[in-house]
Amino acid sequence: MRLGVVLPTFSHDASAARRAAQEAEEAGIDGCFCYDHLWPLGEPGRPAIAPFPFLGLLAAMTRTVALGTLVARVGLVADEVLFSQLMTLRSLIGERLIAGLGTGDQMSVPEQRAYGLRHAPASERRAAVGALARRLVGEGVATWVGGRDPRTISMARHAGAVVNLWAAPAEEVAAIARFSEATWGGSLPADPDAAQRHLAGLAAAGASWAVFGWPGSAAPLLAAARAAGIAR
Numbered sequence: 001m002r003l004g005v006v007l008p009t010f011s012h013d014a015s016a017a018r019r020a021a022q023e024a025e026e027a028g029i030d031g032c033f034c035y036d037h038l039w040p041l042g043e044p045g046r047p048a049i050a051p052f053p054f055l056g057l058l059a060a061m062t063r064t065v066a067l068g069t070l071v072a073r074v075g076l077v078a079d080e081v082l083f084s085q086l087m088t089l090r091s092l093i094g095e096r097l098i099a100g101l102g103t104g105d106q107m108s109v110p111e112q113r114a115y116g117l118r119h120a121p122a123s124e125r126r127a128a129v130g131a132l133a134r135r136l137v138g139e140g141v142a143t144w145v146g147g148r149d150p151r152t153i154s155m156a157r158h159a160g161a162v163v164n165l166w167a168a169p170a171e172e173v174a175a176i177a178r179f180s181e182a183t184w185g186g187s188l189p190a191d192p193d194a195a196q197r198h199l200a201g202l203a204a205a206g207a208s209w210a211v212f213g214w215p216g217s218a219a220p221l222l223a224a225a226r227a228a229g230i231a232r
Contacts, residue, residue, distance in 0.1 A: 001203040001230055003221060004031030004211035006070055006185070009049040010040045014057070017049065020214050021058050024065060027218035031066035031098065032058065033211055036073050038111040052085045059092040068098030070185060070211060071146040071164070074128040075104060075112060075120060083132055090141055099136050100164060101129050102146040126155055133159035144183055148172070153180075162208070170201040177206030188212040188221055195224035203230055 005024050007017040021032045034051035051069055058067050067089075072082060086099045103125040104112075112119045120128075129145060129152075136143045137160040144164040145156035156163050157180050165173055167186040176182040184207045189195045202210045215221055 001199075001207055002030035002066075002209045003225060003230070004033055004066070004070075004209055005029055005214050005218075005221070006033045006035060006211060008214045009034050009051065009054065010037075010043075010046055011049060012047045014049055014054055017054065018057075018061065021062060021065070023218050025062050027222055029065065029218055029221065031068065031209065031211065032062070033068050033070035033098070033100065036069050036071060036076065036102075037108075038076075038115060041107050044110060044114065052089065055089055056092055059089070059096075062096075064096075066096045066098050066142075067093050068142075068144075069100045070098075071100035071102030071144070073102045073104045073108060074125050074132070075108075075117060079128050079132060083135060086136060086141065087139065090139070095140075095142075098142045098144060100144045100146060101133055101136075101161070103129050103152060126152055130155040130159050133161040137161060146185075156180075170205040173202060173207050174205035177208075181208050183207060183209035183211065185211040186213075188215045188224065192220070192223060192227070195220060196227035199224050199230060200228040203228060 007020050009017045024032050036051050037048050039046050039048050055067050090097050109119050133143050133145055143161040145161045146164040148165055153163050162181045163176050164183045173182050173184055184202050189198055
C-alpha cells in the first residue's frame with residue numbers, strides 16, 4: 001500500500017505546504033495532494049491556496065513523489081477548463097500526476113453560493129465527473145473519483161477510474177477492493193497504536209493508497225507504517 005499526504009494549503013502563503021512536500025519526498029512518502037476548496041469546510045473567511053498553480057510549482061520542486069488533486073471538484077470552473085488545467089499539469093508532472101475528481105456535496109454549497117457559482121443537481125455533477133474521468137483515462141492520466149455513493153462508485157468503474165473512499169471504514173474499502181482498485185483518504189489517528197492498527201487494517205482491506213491530512217511532519221506516518229509492516 002502506498003502512502004500519501006494532503007498538504008497544508010489552508011494558509012495565506014505556501015511556505016508550510018512547500019516544506020511539507022519537500023519533507024514528504026525526502027522521507028519516501030509516495031504522494032502529495034492538494035484540496036480544491038475556496039476555504040476550509042465550515043470555516044469561511046480562512047484562506048486557501050489554489051491547487052493548480054501550486055501543483056505546477058511542486059512539479060519543478062520534486063522529482064519522484066506523485067502529485068495530484070484530492071479532489072478537483074466539478075462546478076468551480078467550466079468542465080473544459082478543469083480538463084485543460086489537469087492536462088496542463090500532466091505536461092508538467094508527467095506520469096506522476098494523479099487527477100482526483102469529485103462531485104462535491106451539500107457541504108460545498110456555501111462556498112459556491114458565496115462566489116455566485118451554481119450547485120448543480122447530484123445527477124448532473126456525477127455525469128460531469130464521469131465524462132471528465134473517461135477523457136482523462138483515455139489520455140493515460142491516472143484518475144481517481146471520490147465518493148462513497150454506489151452510483152458514483154459505479155460511474156467511476158465504468159469510466160476506468162480508481163475509487164477514492166474518504167473516511168470509509170476498512171470493511172467498506174474491502175468490499176470495493178474485491179472488484180475495483182480502491183484508495184482511501186482521511187485523518188491519521190493521533191495515538192501511535194491506533195495509527196498502526198488503522199494502517200494495518202487499510203492494507204489488509206486491499207487499499208492501494210492511504211492518504212492522510214498532513215500530520216505536522218512525516219514522522220508519525222512513517223512510524224505507523226513501520227509498525228504496521230508496510231515497507232518504506
